[in-house]
Amino acid sequence: MNKRKMIQIATPKMGEEEWQALREPIETGWLTQGPKVAAFENEFARYHQVKHALATTSCTTALHLALLAVGVKTGDAVIVPSFTWVATANAVEYCGGIPVFCDIDPYTYNIDPASARTKIEESIKKGLKVTAIIPVHLFGLYADMEAILELAGEYNLKVVEDAACASGALYHGKTAGTLGDVGCFSFHPRKVLVTGEGGMCTTNDDELAIRINCLRNHGASVSEEQRHHGNAPYLLPEFNVLGYNYRMTDLQGALGLIQLKRLEGFISERDYWARYYDQKLAGLEWLRIPARPEGCKVSWQAYVCMVDEKKAPLSRNRLMEYLQENGISTRPGTQAVHMLGYYQDKYNLRDEDYPIAKDVYEHSIALPLHNCMQAEDYKYIISILRRL
Incomplete structure (x- = not known):
């Protein structure tokens, strides 16, 4: 057995600046989603050249919110590459949908558009409603989005990009998470940009952004920060839809701001x-x-x-x-x-x-x-x- 120190498969790069960034949320007492998350979202959106970025607890919850927002319902089929982390398929299950697997390209390891087409047609023949497709940008390499978008247009599918691995990746000059209807990112310690756990939804669609923002905050009509800084912070918001607690903390947002500068x-x-x-x-x-x-x-x-x-x-x-x-x-x-x-x-x-x-x-x-x-x-x- 070699006695040298183990070279780990992944180790997040953290330093003094990240350590100091945690001071403000701790000292102000604003630990849940607040000003640091908002600042992180704004900077992430600017970096990725997209209108909206909405932070979540993980990429898994980002995928769940994205699929709900684009209209995936019980019994709907969603095309998913078979070679991916289990969360991609699990998010479809959370919606009551049916993950329909397709094969991958043997060299890029990403979704094979030809296999996806076959599975779409097979699903339609079975009487399934195919609602969406999830291309995964595996290991930081963009999937063949030109072919995927053509396929989506032909079959009227929503496109949810699983960009968990792909912060900062480019496809012919376009950043990850900007070509589909919604993009979903991960900030897990095995990723390039790290906040511990944490994720992000990106979209250029105003209506989808409103839906995701509502769903991640219990279905509330306004966020905690909006209510806190409004004219009547003592009044609770309305809850007209079933939502989830998928909010990022300001501790993570503070880390994300520093990590994004280093990306x-x-x-x-x-x-x-x-x-x-x-x-x-x-x-x-x-x-x-x-x-x-x-x-x-x-x-x-x-x-x-x-x-x-x-x-x-x-x-x-x-x-x-x-x-x-x-x-x-x-x-x-x-x-x-x-x-x-x-x-x-x-x-x-x-x-x-x-x-x-x-x-x-x-x-x-x-x-x-x-x-x-x-x-x-x-x-x-x-x-x-x-x-x-």
Whole structure:
């Protein structure tokens, strides 16, 4: 067993400025959603070139709110890529909808528009109402939105972008979360921009923004901050719809403001080391490095490769074990949701139903790539891989 310090798969970059940012909410006593969240929302909207940004407790709750806001109801079908974090499909279930899985592109790991089209047509033939599609910008790489938007227009679908991994990502100059009806982001510690937990909905649609704002705050007609600063803060708001408590705290908002200022630097640093990986790993014929489609700026939430077990000295799982033994933490890319017990049991799915998602789930490996790593960490990882 190598005795060097473990290189973690992800570690958030926090410092003195984040520490100091927490002082004001603590000293003022405004800990729930308030002025810091509002400031974070405004700056996030400005950075992502979108009219509205609405903070939430997580990307999962952002997806739930987005799907409700665009009109997903009980029994509606929503197209979801099979290779994604389980929350993408779970959010459809929360609405009473039916997640209809489609396969992915084997190189980008993102939704395959051709498979999505097939699943839309199959669903319509079954008598299902297909309401929305959720392209996931996996690992910080924008999905093929031109094809998705064309598909959505043809079948009159709402588009909810799962941009959990994609703060700062670009698609032909357009920022993540701005091409669909609603975009949903995550600020979990494995992401580039971190507030602990936390999420964000973005939209250019005024009506959708009003709905999301109401739904995240118990269904209240006005927010706590609006009421507090209004003429009659002692009067409670009206509650005319069933809502949820999906509000971000001002502690998280304060962190988000600082992290957002650092985002471009974080992405640039990750891109530098992703290119280093590209260069140094190119000679390993058994390891396929991530795709870089033209016109896309990747925000590099993770650096995910594919292991060709026909050529590799070790299986993917044994490789992860070997790296762990040598002080390098890794993970599979993410989940093939159709292979999870809940979805297999409920929808009578088999592992083989989505063969590309299955293959990527079983053979992908995420290598450490984050803003707390040093040059020696990357060089060490390369040396351990090349030792094989």
